[in-house]
Amino acid sequence: MAARRGPYFCGIDAAMDVVSGKWKSLILWELAEHGVRRFAQLRRGLPGVSEKMLVQQLRELEEDGLVRREVFPEVPPRVEYELTGHGVSLNEALAALGVWGVERMRRIGAEKVVHTP
């Protein structure tokens, strides 16, 4: 489900609401890194995601105004995704969390997901 419209306890609550979902922060990250991405590119960038989940989370991000979706009426079909301004600023707000997470990975000796091309 897309994020609710409140009520929220605080800003963290409101922010977590739109990023909660197994793949959302990773999609934001992917889009922030590459700019524009097509469906299949995102799929390859997120090893393990199913088509259903990818579509679903993209639609919710779109509904929450973080991602813009553009359909090109061609054959074969082409759809491009990119961050909106709000998506970009959310990603920037997530940066500190990313740094903390890297430190945690080091601390507990976590592995990184192997990117199988």
Added chain:
Amino acid sequence: MAARRGPYFCGIDAAMDVVSGKWKSLILWELAEHGVRRFAQLRRGLPGVSEKMLVQQLRELEEDGLVRREVFPEVPPRVEYELTGHGVSLNEALAALGVWGVERMRRIGAEKVVHTP
């Protein structure tokens, strides 16, 4: 369930893993604000949380090394919770997200949860 030990895609992934759970970020916030809190105080600070959920999420935070739990062998029983160093630094990393969330609340006109004492 407490956080896994990897593998993770990136730092965001690793960080989100320990904060995902409806009440976790709010518990961290509450503890950061007040320092030491007892069970019943946390319960009052999080309107709507059930005892089961509060216990569960506190235990998971403890297991992940973000919260320290101290039991005082008294009658009536007293248990105090406080952030560990890692909990404090995670909270600091969440600050930027909180700012973004407040801005989002303003944007969509979300209400704040009414704190019923």
Added chain:
DNA sequence: CAGTATCCCTATGGATACTG
């Protein structure tokens, strides 16, 4: 290529009652 449409399982979370 970029999705739908199903089916199905589990984790998450909520309500309530009870206890040392």
Added chain:
DNA sequence: CAGTATCCATAGGGATACTG
């Protein structure tokens, strides 16, 4: 006070097959 113990509903997520 600070929890357990149950029971239950739902949403999140996964696998697979099909389509314009």
